[in-house]
Amino acid sequence: MSDIGLPLKSHRARRPRRGLGCLALLVLLAVLAGGLYWGATTGIEAVRDRFSDPEDYPGPGHGSVLVExxxxxxxxxxxxxxxxxGVVASLEAFTDAARTNPDSTGIQVGFYEVQKEMPAADALDVLVDPDNLIQTAVTIPEGLRLxxxxxxxxxxxxxxxxxxDRVLDRPDAIGLPAYAKGNAEGYLFPATYAFGPNDKPVDMLSQMVARxxxxxxxxxxxxxxxxxxxxxxELMTIASxxxxxxxxxxxxxKVARVIYNRLETDAxxxxxxxxxxxxxxxGRDLGLGLTEEDLQVDSPYNTRVNPGLPPGPIEAPGDAAIEAAAHPTEGDWVYYVTVDLDTGETKFTDDYDExxxxKNVELAEYCDSSDRC
Structure with a gap:
C-alpha cells in the first residue's frame, strides 16, 4: 500500500440533462412572445387612443341636471x-372642446342647468354663457334698517x-364681530348679491357680513x-x-367731522x-315734521336728549359712509343744514347764528313747496 494516501475514485464525465434545458428555453420563448404581443397591442391601443375621437354623446340631451x-x-x-x-360621455371630449374654445377660460363660478347625455361642445356652450348662471339677485340699498x-x-x-330672524339670533353663525354684541344692525352690508340655488338664510347673511x-x-x-x-x-355707529x-x-x-366735534367739545x-x-x-322712516313730543321720546337712541352716541348703528352704511367715519374731513364745523333739497347742497359752519x-332759508323754501307749514 502506497504511503501517499488512498487511491482516488475513478469517475466519468456527466452528460447534461437536456430535458430541463429544453423546458427553460420554451418558457423563455413563451415569455418573450407574450411580452412582444403585450407591447404590440398596448402600442396599438395607445396609437388608437391618440388619434381616434374620444367618446362623446351624439345629443341632443335629455332631462335636467344642476351642476356647480x-x-x-x-x-x-x-x-x-x-x-x-352623466352630462358628458368622457372627460377627454370635454377638455378637447375646452381647448378649442377660448371662452372656456372665463367660465364663472356658480350653478348651471344642463342636460344628461349632451355633446361635450354643447355642454361647454352652456357654461361659457354667463346668462345661464342660476342665481337670485337681491339688491340692498344703503340706509336701510335691519x-x-x-x-x-x-x-x-x-x-x-x-x-x-332665527339665523340672526345666532350671530356667531354669520361671522358678526364680537364688538357688534350680537346685533346685526349696521353690519349687513348694502350691495347687490347673487345668491345660488343652494344658499340658505345663513349663507346669505354670512355673505352680507363678509362684504x-x-x-x-x-x-x-x-x-x-x-x-x-x-x-x-362706535365708528360703525357714526358711519350709520x-x-x-x-x-x-x-x-x-364733513358730517362725520361735525359728529366728532359735537362729541368732543361743549358746543x-x-x-x-x-x-x-x-x-x-x-320705529319709523326718516322724515320731517317731528313733534316736540316725538323729540322727547324715552330711548337711548334719542340723541336730542341723551348726550353721546346711541347704543349702536341705526341703519346700514355703505362704503363711503364707513370711509368717512374712519377718516373724517379736517374742520371745526359744529352745525350743518341742507339748503337745497333737490340738489342736496349742505352748508357747514361753526357759528350758531350762521x-x-x-336753517331759516331752508325752512322758508320748504314751506313754499309744501303745505305742511
Whole structure:
C-alpha cells in the first residue's frame, strides 16, 4: 500500500440533462412572445387612443341636471363633474372642446342647468354663457334698517322673515364681530348679491357680513378707531349716522367731522341732536315734521336728549359712509343744514347764528313747496 494516501475514485464525465434545458428555453420563448404581443397591442391601443375621437354623446340631451362650478375649478375639474353627473360621455371630449374654445377660460363660478347625455361642445356652450348662471339677485340699498333688509330678503328669496330672524339670533353663525354684541344692525352690508340655488338664510347673511368686513378692512376700521380714540362699534355707529344725514358723497367726511366735534367739545353739550336717531327710536322712516313730543321720546337712541352716541348703528352704511367715519374731513364745523333739497347742497359752519340763517332759508323754501307749514 502506497504511503501517499488512498487511491482516488475513478469517475466519468456527466452528460447534461437536456430535458430541463429544453423546458427553460420554451418558457423563455413563451415569455418573450407574450411580452412582444403585450407591447404590440398596448402600442396599438395607445396609437388608437391618440388619434381616434374620444367618446362623446351624439345629443341632443335629455332631462335636467344642476351642476356647480366652484372657485378655482379648471376645465378638467369641471369636466369630471359633468362626467360624474352623466352630462358628458368622457372627460377627454370635454377638455378637447375646452381647448378649442377660448371662452372656456372665463367660465364663472356658480350653478348651471344642463342636460344628461349632451355633446361635450354643447355642454361647454352652456357654461361659457354667463346668462345661464342660476342665481337670485337681491339688491340692498344703503340706509336701510335691519328689519327692512330682512323684508327684502324674504320677498326676493324662497325663505320667510322668521327664517332669517332665527339665523340672526345666532350671530356667531354669520361671522358678526364680537364688538357688534350680537346685533346685526349696521353690519349687513348694502350691495347687490347673487345668491345660488343652494344658499340658505345663513349663507346669505354670512355673505352680507363678509362684504361688510371687506368694507371695514378697506377703511382700516379697527386701526382708525384706535387712532381716533373710539371702538370699531362706535365708528360703525357714526358711519350709520353719516349715512342717514349726508346726501352727497362730498359731504360725508364733513358730517362725520361735525359728529366728532359735537362729541368732543361743549358746543352742544355733547348732544348730537340728529333727528334720524329719534325716528329710529320711534320705529319709523326718516322724515320731517317731528313733534316736540316725538323729540322727547324715552330711548337711548334719542340723541336730542341723551348726550353721546346711541347704543349702536341705526341703519346700514355703505362704503363711503364707513370711509368717512374712519377718516373724517379736517374742520371745526359744529352745525350743518341742507339748503337745497333737490340738489342736496349742505352748508357747514361753526357759528350758531350762521346756522340759524341757513336753517331759516331752508325752512322758508320748504314751506313754499309744501303745505305742511
Amino acid at each position: 362650478v366652484k372657485e378655482g375649478d379648471n376645465a378638467t375639474d369641471i369636466g369630471q363633474v359633468l362626467v360624474d353627473e 328689519e327692512q333688509i330682512v323684508e327684502i330678503l324674504a320677498k326676493q328669496t324662497d325663505f320667510s322673515a322668521k327664517q332669517f 361688510w368686513q371687506q368694507a371695514a378692512d378697506d377703511a382700516d376700521l379697527e386701526g382708525a378707531a384706535e387712532k381716533l380714540g373710539y371702538t370699531p362699534h 349716522l353719516v349715512e342717514s344725514e349726508a346726501n352727497r358723497d362730498q359731504d360725508r367726511g 352742544t353739550n355733547g348732544l348730537l341732536q340728529i333727528d334720524a336717531t329719534v325716528n329710529y327710536a320711534l 346756522f340759524l340763517k341757513f
